[in-house]
Amino acid sequence: MLLPLLSAAPPAGADAPEEGSLQGQFTRAAARTGVPESVLLAVSYLQSRWDGHGGAPSVTGGYGPMHLTDAVTALKRSAPHHSDGEEDARGDSSRPARTEAPVPSAGRLPGRLRTLERASALSGIPAEELRTRPGANIEGGAALLAAAQREAGLPASADPADWYGAVARYSGADDAATAAAYANDVFDVIRTGETRTTDSGQVVTLPAAPAVAPVTGQVAALGLRAPAAGPVECPRTVACEWIPAPYEEFGDDDYGNHDKADRPVSQSIDYIVIHDTEATWDVTLGLVQDPAYVSWQYSLRSSDGHVAQHLALKDVGWHAGNWFVNAKSVGLEHEGFLTSPDSWYTEAMYRSSARLVRYLAARYGIPLDRQHVLGHDNVPGTVTSSIRGMHTDPGPYWDWAHYFRLLGRPIVPSAGPHAGVVTIRPDYDAHRPVYTDCAAAGTACAPHGSGAVRLHTAPDEDAPLVKDVGLRPGGEDSTTGVNDTGARASTGQSFAVVERRGDWTAVWYLGQKAWFHNPRRQPTAVNGRGLVLTPREGLAEVPVYGRAYPEASAYPAGVPVQAVSPLPYRLLAGQRYVVGDRTPSEYLFAPTFDTTGHAVVRGQEDYYEIQFGHRVAFVKAADVRVSRI
Incomplete structure (x- = not known):
């Protein structure tokens, strides 16, 4: 005031x-x-x-x-987070896409x-x-x-x-x-x-x-007011108020803006997804209270770290663009703008967010690592057609290294110089790769610290960037665009080492041998150990998936079978990828406002989550062999 x-x-x-x-x-x-x-x-x-x-x-x-x-200046922005691009925030291909809503006025x-x-x-x-x-x-x-x-x-x-x-x-x-x-x-x-x-x-x-x-x-x-009363689920160290998202039926089998559930009884909560809002605080609150829009569990204000909770944690928000991830995650929206490098996040918000994430991780047994604390830009498309529409926030300017220090899990080496695994961790302030397209297409963004490295086809800065056939089916090269995740690895992500040559390190990435600059005097990664997987003997390649859905025989009568559709990538024999978790196959069937017909379908098939590229992916456990390096 x-x-x-x-x-x-x-x-x-x-x-x-x-x-x-x-x-x-x-x-x-x-x-x-x-x-x-x-x-x-x-x-x-x-x-x-x-x-x-x-x-x-x-x-x-x-x-x-x-x-x-x-x-x-902050109110000159447009296109709030889930109203920009083609991503269906709900991420359930069995239902109509839900992406747009009117943008409310920020007021005085x-x-x-x-x-x-x-x-x-x-x-x-x-x-x-x-x-x-x-x-x-x-x-x-x-x-x-x-x-x-x-x-x-x-x-x-x-x-x-x-x-x-x-x-x-x-x-x-x-x-x-x-x-x-x-x-x-x-x-x-x-x-x-x-x-x-x-x-x-x-x-x-x-x-x-x-x-x-x-x-x-x-x-x-x-003389300050008390926060809005309600059933908030926050640690005592965070100032949190209840601003509920509506659960409302529109007719014609349509409703919004989230799904009722009974987590973790019905399904475990395994992921926390970090977003930025691409909108100011007042606009963000107006959107999440719109029954025709989408939803997430928490919003965080940049100026002071204030938290608003919108959904009970047992319910499912529509935020990540992947229904499997939505059903098993909590979404945190941070007031911010991806394409404005110096539209910076405050330390107050970083600290408040970290305390909230520590609380959620302890409550649900979620490991504090980058396989479970995901950026929205790390969530995979569900099927090939959805890859290009997936969102790219919080982007290369979110300081993951600082965030994990606040989480009490600093990213530190756990092995010597010849280790088989590396975890990305450049010096955020000193590491300033050139990005483009922040203000205008083809124009360089303002120089700024970044927690991400680029991956090349050879150990040379002039070598082409590796390709992402999901983003560019025609085989075009990746770019330096701030929203192009096709050849990017971010702080905390771990990869299996293929080769080291001078100041360069090669890892397996999107089915390719990919090189990033990792000089000894100013390393951009730390060495470590971990579980990795590779195709089991006799398989030349294995499919890669964007969700861990059950086999067709697991679906009961009345629940439509969801296709287990591979993504357009190849995980070849001899390649190794770092394992995040083993997860059972599940599908939350929740297509109606009336929750009596909702069900969780579980199959016999298990999957492993892997760090496959900039986004995570899933492979069937039966297709791979796991080892520790």
Whole structure:
């Protein structure tokens, strides 16, 4: 919420801090405003990890290290996530596709999206400087914190513990639980400390202060609302409210926007799918509450990490474009835009998301690895005709390495230099491959860190990229397009090594020998061990599937048999792929609004999930031999 403007503000112009080291700019802003430097540093870390992003706005229109918001730019977006492209979010070929809905208006901008104008009024620094000069931006954020402390009737104490309420107010949250969760994260950063090299190449350090015990009762005096009551399923460390998705019948056997189920009694929950929304927060909530649209379990807000739950976890959302995955997964939509490299995600959202995923993984026994925590861009098409329409979010700019550190499962080597398995893990900030098509077709995207590597047909940067016959049946090469997943491997994905040659490593990928640049001095992968599979003896190749459906004989009367259709790829004898899990064949039959006729069909056939390309795939257990390397 916007705080009322103070009657007096610090002088403008010459009093704005001079540019210098980023660490020094925090020190000077703290001294000028009376905000403890540790509080200023920790708030900035939670918003931006001290990055400036070259003056580009975040997904919620936030600028600079302090994430001062001027969200008009964020509302110029169009084509929300599941309304763009050809993918049927439900992913059940036995029912009509469900992809489009009207885009609701975002309405009047709330105060949390307009903090830059208030920072300008308080500090006297012009808005353009707050957007583009890191030192000015830090000064503006410090002015907001100092104003919040004064308006609470509290002195500018040198003890960071006395600033809990001001930090909670800085979050912009309009409910007490989210404001408190945000402040708790800030003070966790203060207690543990951080050191990081920013996107401008500067090292910033916040020394650990483990004894700081904030005055948490200050939140009660802020007058914030309670979150919407409801049957939320969230950890206590996440601020979560209930904004339900509708279950509504339209007639003519049509209904929306999800399916009733009884998971995990009816089916196990094995996957968590990470999405970005391609829309602002208000638009996202409007869409998921539209009975004619599609659905997912949780939405996460970028500015402060707030979580809204829309479906009971026992029910099935329509989000991944693959009915087998939908029936066995939980979908998390993160406010963001794939094709805008510097429309960055906040640390607050990463942390909130990681706590939610840890909770879900513990509740359902889901392993915290990249075979079970999938991006939407890792979910396979169900059949050949659906491959080209599958979505590509959260894309190459989602920081999987940082995310898995927050999950408590950092991606680290587990074997020596001659290991038979590698797991992709470039240095996200330093690794900046060129992508195209963010703003316009054929135009290079802004340089930006990435967690993905490219795969070539030979150990040479000039060699063609490997081909994806599912995406391009005509045999055309893959491209550097930001939405082209045909020759891409992302952080956390593991592959079997074929050969190593100098600074290059070859792996099995989409039925091909594929090379990626992996120099010893700046490796883009770590070595490891794992289970791999290969066609059993006597088979020259085995089919690859996009879903693990039962054999025809398993279907009872009244349930139409679902085709077990292979994808257009070849897994050849001698090739090896890393195994994610062994899964029984299942099909959730849920074609009607009335749930009495719903059923889960289980077959005798088992499948293995494998990391086959950028997307996972399934092979029949009877077709392969598994070993450990």
